[in-house]
Amino acid sequence: MFTKQMENLADVLIKSEISQGQDKDVIVYGLSAGMELALNILTTVILGVMFGLVLESLIFLGSFAFIRTYAGGYHCKKAINCYLMSNGFIILVLSVIKFTPEGYMFYLGVAMLLIAIPVLLKLAPVETPSKPLDEGEQKYYYKKTVVHLGIESAVIIILFLLKQNRFSFLGCIGIALSAGLAFAQQQQKKHENV
């Protein structure tokens, strides 16, 4: 999204000899990805403010990213589509949190986990055309996904026991969305191979 501007900035950093000897490609990649990440996080916080659910938006973001970073999953081909889709999901999640009665959250959360955890254990990690994974990476990311799923599930159970249904439900949605996106990418890969 910001590649052209970031190339100019990388040129300045390299010319001033403050790029720590790194290649221009590495700097440009980091700058563009960082800008997109910062924009996504900022938009999530703004949406949280608009819904009056800032803490919830940050907890969802953390719970989703915790699994997604190792399980992988669907990515749009264009940055702008990825941005719009991400924020569409945030709006959807915040709406669900706002309008779901707390009494139903436990049952809905458990149902989500019962579907999402087996899906993730079966599919993760899911590669994308822009990030193909070799055998070593597949094994490493699978182990990481299992460990992260274990940690997040334990936190969710503790939160349910402490009657913090809203926060544990957010964790369940984060895991379910990660599983959904992993499944979507797997289906797309199958479709492309046919």
Add this chain to the structure above:
Amino acid sequence: MRNGAYKNFMYSLGGVVASLALMITTLNVNTTCLYMAHQPKLPDSAKKLRKF
């Protein structure tokens, strides 16, 4: 004097920006993807940042 301080500040800021860029590329090399942000193809030169 003021000009020198400004230059030093900009130099330090540039260093922070370059370090952040390197950190984010390293993070991306060592994970399948970052949050929901778009994921362009990693440059070949980034593969040396792999930590495992």
